[in-house]
Amino acid sequence: MARKRIPDCSIARSLDEVGEWWTLLIIREALFGKRHFAEFQRTLGIARNILTARLRALVRHGIFRRAPDGGRRRAYELTDKGRDLLTVVLALRQWGERWVCPGGLATELVDALDNTRVARLEPRSESGRRLTLADIRIVPRAHQRRA
Amino acid sequence: MARKRIPDCSIARSLDEVGEWWTLLIIREALFGKRHFAEFQRTLGIARNILTARLRALVRHGIFRRAPDGGRRRAYELTDKGRDLLTVVLALRQWGERWVCPGGLATELVDALDNTRVARLEPRSESGRRLTLADIRIVPRAHQRRA
Numbered sequence: 001m002a003r004k005r006i007p008d009c010s011i012a013r014s015l016d017e018v019g020e021w022w023t024l025l026i027i028r029e030a031l032f033g034k035r036h037f038a039e040f041q042r043t044l045g046i047a048r049n050i051l052t053a054r055l056r057a058l059v060r061h062g063i064f065r066r067a068p069d070g071g072r073r074r075a076y077e078l079t080d081k082g083r084d085l086l087t088v089v090l091a092l093r094q095w096g097e098r099w100v101c102p103g104g105l106a107t108e109l110v111d112a113l114d115n116t117r118v119a120r121l122e123p124r125s126e127s128g129r130r131l132t133l134a135d136i137r138i139v140p141r142a143h144q145r146r147a
Numbered sequence: 148m149a150r151k152r153i154p155d156c157s158i159a160r161s162l163d164e165v166g167e168w169w170t171l172l173i174i175r176e177a178l179f180g181k182r183h184f185a186e187f188q189r190t191l192g193i194a195r196n197i198l199t200a201r202l203r204a205l206v207r208h209g210i211f212r213r214a215p216d217g218g219r220r221r222a223y224e225l226t227d228k229g230r231d232l233l234t235v236v237l238a239l240r241q242w243g244e245r246w247v248c249p250g251g252l253a254t255e256l257v258d259a260l261d262n263t264r265v266a267r268l269e270p271r272s273e274s275g276r277r278l279t280l281a282d283i284r285i286v287p288r289a290h291q292r293r294a
Contacts, residue, residue, distance in 0.1 A: 010243030010252050011175050011236065017247060021166050028158050032285055081246045086280050087268050089158065091238040096157030099228045100164060105157050105288060111272035112284040119273045121234050125258035126266045133233050137259040138179055141252060 017061045018085065022046055022054050027063070027082065028089050035067075035075040058082070087121065094120050164208045165232065169193055169201050174210070174229060175236050182214075182222040205229070234268065241267050 018024055022044065029043055041051055055076060058064040063082035069075040078085075090109075097105050109118040123131040165171055169191065176190055188198055202223060205211040210229040216222040225232075237256075244252050256265040270278040 010240045010248050011172055013247045014239045014243035015168055015171060019166070019168050019171075021162055024162060024166075025158055031280060083280055084242055084246065086283075087270060088235070088238040088242055090270055091235040091268070092161045093157045095231055095235055096161035099231065100160045101157050107285045108288050109283050110286055111274075111276060111278060112282055113276070114272075114274075115286075116272040116274045116276070118278060118283060119271050119275075121238070121268045121270065123234060123237055123268065124266050125261075125263040127258075127261075127263045128266075129258060129260070129263070131258060131265060133178060133230050135259055136233075136256050136265060138254045139257055139262075141255050 017057075017063065018088070020054060020057075022050060023058065024085070024089060024092065026051070026054055026058070027078070027085050030064070030076065030078050030082065031086055031089060035069070035077065036073055037076070038073075040076075090118070091121050164204075164210065165235070167201060167204075169197060170205065171232070171236060171239065173198070173201055173205070174225070174232050177211070177223065177225050177229065178233055178236060182216070182224065183220055184223070185220075187223075237265070238268050 018027065025044055026040055026046075029040055034040055034043060037051065037055070040046065040055075041048060044051075046054075055064060059066060059076075061081075062079055063085070064076045065079055067075045067077045093105075093109075110116060111118065123136070125131055125135075129135075165174065172191055173187055173193075176187055181187055181190060184198065184202070187193065187202075188195060191198075193201075202211060206213060206223075208228075209226055210232070211223045212226055214222045214224045240252075240256075257263060258265065270283070272278055272282075276282075
């Protein structure tokens with residue numbers, strides 16, 4: 001595939017690392033506490049060979065690291081790079097909640113401190129203005145900003 | 148695949164709609180102005196048969212609609228559901244910018260009003276507290292919030 005021709009690498013190369021169907025589901029489980037092969041396997045109902053391949057790729061990409069776990073089992077821990085996928089998972093979740101699962105989700109996310117709900121992610125400018133698609137422009141990075 | 152067993156539908160069903168490798172790239176192009184088959188094809192370097200299949204699925208999922216375009220070509224327009232994927236695309240972009248493309252991206256996103264940069268998306272609670280992964284808890288939706 002001529003992925004090279006894509007001018008801006010970020011989305012394309014991100015999808016190279018996390019774009020396989022199961023990958024973001026495995027990461028979601030890890031973000032919310034799962035650590036062991038058997039836990040991922042049981043929760044997701046994913047075939048063992050696929051889970052093995054996905055975990056191996058995620059370790060190779062530096063999203064998971066293998067961690068000793070006392071006993072004979074080894075655990076998978078998210079690295080900082082992996083934990084930073086929280087925003088991607090939350091963005092997908094809120095899109096799905098609005099458009100794909102109209103009956104609503106069985107769970108919600110809250111701030112552990114006071115049970116306040118997690119707010120929807122909203123694009124804003126650095127000065128705080130809420131942005132819709134029509135407000136956003138792509139410019140070359142070298143562009144001199146007037147602001 | 149036993150996708151049914153996944154307890155919370157949102158991520159899984161979202162990925163059923165937008166989880167194919169090319170799909171979010173096509174949507175990114177559409178978010179930033181591309182409308183025609185030939186434009187998607189040229190910019191992404193995607194095989195015509197794959198692009199045809201992806202566009203057809205996206206129309207079926209209500210993410211694109213076919214729109215008349217004066218001439219013989221038909222355009223693809225994002226629906227509200229499709230435009231709401233902006234947040235997912237921005238989240239992937241910022242993750243990629245930080246972790247996958249360390250040399251930086253060729254472009255940046257700015258507020259068209261004053262060229263202020265688009266801010267990073269950050270999980271917050273509805274009361275405005277900035278949240279890390281450790282702050283977030285999953286609770287059943289029926290859960291009575293104390294706040």
